[in-house]
Amino acid sequence: MNTRRTAFAALSLPLALALVACGGDDDADDRAEDRAEQAAEQTPASSAPATPSDGASSAPADAPAGDDSTVLAAAATAAGAVPGGTLFTLDLEAGGWEADVVDADATSFDLALAADGSSVTREPVEDRDDADDTDDRAEREQLLADATVDPAGAVEAARGAVPSGTVTGLDLDLSAGTAVWEVQLDEDTATEQTVVVDAATGEVLRTEQDD
Incomplete structure (x- = not known):
């Protein structure tokens, strides 16, 4: 009877360690995701391309004056x-x-x-x-x-x-x-x-x- 318990304990220990390890990995992944989300929230969104203000022309400037x-x-x-x-x-x-x-x-x-x-x-x-x-x-x-x-x-x-x-x-x-x-x-x-x-x-x- 003691022999069976010992054998069961021996088999259960690696399994428990594996589960703990997996849980640790999951926790680490969760923490990494949280940090990434926080960083994204703190980083300003990239500015959109500048557009001319109201009344400003986007056309090219007048042709340069002749060489005087x-x-x-x-x-x-x-x-x-x-x-x-x-x-x-x-x-x-x-x-x-x-x-x-x-x-x-x-x-x-x-x-x-x-x-x-x-x-x-x-x-x-x-x-x-x-x-x-x-x-x-x-x-x-x-x-x-x-x-x-x-x-x-x-x-x-x-x-x-x-x-x-x-x-x-x-x-x-x-x-x-x-x-x-x-x-x-x-x-x-x-x-x-x-x-x-x-x-x-x-x-x-x-x-x-x-x-």
């Missing part, structure tokens, strides 16, 4: 070629730029510049046709007095109205007695247009579509 570095270089080079010079006219031609610069005495000079605007290719020569014209001189004197916006400011203002295209000419002139910059874009093409900028305030007065 060449025309501005030509304007600066031309004005610097005449002591006390102010650029009045700049036109892109086949071989480079043609310019008209007026000095502090309202005398007009013609000159030419390289295509990249970095150098003078024809030295300034006084425009004798306008030298003795009192009306032209009076107009130049008024433009020198009234125009406070330089070529760079005129181009910048024009870009607010026409962001793309190539600036092919600048002209400081009087329009109904007001000093204006005429910023010409894409001359001799189907998209040719002129932006008229107040030379005293920098305000865009109008944009003219050329036929």
Whole structure:
């Protein structure tokens, strides 16, 4: 009888240990699941992809403005070629730029510049046709007095109205007695247009579509 009890106890012990072990595994699994759930609750949910706020456009930005570095270089080079010079006219031609610069005495000079605007290719020569014209001189004197916006400011203002295209000419002139910059874009093409900028305030007065 004792022998049977001993044998039964011997068989029961491994079984009990196995059950305890299984129970331990189950408890460990349960604890792991609990920890995972707690971690998930504490971890902020990933943010959804940002969407434009009400009224904000998701469309791409306007096309970048044309590269104005060449025309501005030509304007600066031309004005610097005449002591006390102010650029009045700049036109892109086949071989480079043609310019008209007026000095502090309202005398007009013609000159030419390289295509990249970095150098003078024809030295300034006084425009004798306008030298003795009192009306032209009076107009130049008024433009020198009234125009406070330089070529760079005129181009910048024009870009607010026409962001793309190539600036092919600048002209400081009087329009109904007001000093204006005429910023010409894409001359001799189907998209040719002129932006008229107040030379005293920098305000865009109008944009003219050329036929």
